[in-house]
């Protein structure tokens with residue numbers, strides 16, 4: 001199976017977690033895109049009253065299939081949040097934000113009782129950090145934060161928008177430093193240390209609020225842990 005087929009397969013397995021949930025939490029990325037496409041055709045779509053979305057892209061996709069989108073301030077806490085990841089460990093710690101949606105994702109994850117992480121097998125790692133760690137920063141703090149990240153052993157690079165050649169701007173009007181060359185042996189410590197740097201909005205480690213369930217598309221099956 002191709003990576004995309006594995007993503008589609010694991011997205012299908014996540015549908016069961018959204019049954020009988022009136023207000024669902026929805027992440028961002030290509031795996032979630034498959035999930036929303038499948039929600040459009042599933043038999044319980046009309047039982048879903050609304051969703052809370054982690055990005056403008058996901059909001060537009062949900063609305064295009066007829067699902068109402070609420071702000072988190074309107075919805076209160078959620079039963080279930082489903083999202084992909086760029087890396088996930090056997091301890092269900094995740095590295096996220098390859099799609100730039102990390103801050104809203106972390107807020108919604110924090111407000112959700114159950115986080116269901118959906119990945120293809122290529123995302124499973126023992127130690128995170130091979131995928132560059134996204135750190136969302138206030139634009140005016142970018143250089144200062146980059147110097148602090150270098151002191152932690154990383155090599156930060158400002159994410160660029162490939163089409164415009166300008167810095168990539170998040171849905172929150174901020175910028176992202178992608179940090180290379182980190183070996184994240186203490187994910188909780190690293191998450192806290194980076195978040196303590198003034199100017200950091202948040203970083204892509206989901207170690208303090210990790211996943212409750214991980215579904216992995218592997219070969220012809222989906223593994224749950």
Ligand SMILES: O=C[C@H](O)[C@H](O)[C@H](O)COP(=O)(O)O
Nearest residue numbers: 029030031084097099100101
């Ligand atoms: O900002 C993006 C999110 O954290 C995604 O969940 C993550 O990048 C995984 O995306 P994909 O499902 O496209 O591999």
